[in-house]
Amino acid sequence: xxxxxxxxxxxxxxxxxxxxxxxxxxxxxxxxxxxxxxxxxxxxxxxxxxxxxxxxxxxxxxxxxxxxxxxxxxxxxxxxxxxxxxxxxxxxxxxxxxxxxxxxxxxxx
Numbered sequence: 001x002x003x004x005x006x007x008x009x010x011x012x013x014x015x016x017x018x019x020x021x022x023x024x025x026x027x028x029x030x031x032x033x034x035x036x037x038x039x040x041x042x043x044x045x046x047x048x049x050x051x052x053x054x055x056x057x058x059x060x061x062x063x064x065x066x067x068x069x070x071x072x073x074x075x076x077x078x079x080x081x082x083x084x085x086x087x088x089x090x091x092x093x094x095x096x097x098x099x100x101x102x103x104x105x106x107x108x109x
Contacts, residue, residue: 012058019066024052026073033077035085043095050102055109065105072098 007015027048034040057063072094079090 009058012063013056016058016063016066017056019063019070020051020054020056023066023069023073024048026070026077027051030073030077030080033080033085037085037087040080040085040087040091047095047098050099054102054105057109059108062105062108065101065108068101069098069105072101 027044031041031044031048034044051069054066076091076094076098079088079094082088083091
């Protein structure tokens with residue numbers, strides 16, 4: 001009896017879909033952290049839409065990009081907490097990094 005089995009394509013796509021959904025939902029907490037900063041809030045809403053409509057994939061390199069996006073969202077959360085929801089150099093750089101990662105990910109598909 002073999003207890004280890006290789007994930008099939010459908011399972012890989014399902015896992016990636018769940019990761020994409022988690023990333024999009026994580027942006028909602030960042031919007032709360034941004035408080036009254038309208039510019040930051042609009043950037044985050046735009047970012048959430050880009051993430052929410054990513055196409056799930058079974059390609060391991062594409063999944064790695066999704067994991068990278070998750071990590072960068074965590075970095076942005078820390079930056080927003082430190083800046084009390086205000087725009088700072090670190091928050092701008094992190095948002096730019098996330099957008100670049102999304103573009104790179106889409107180029108891989």
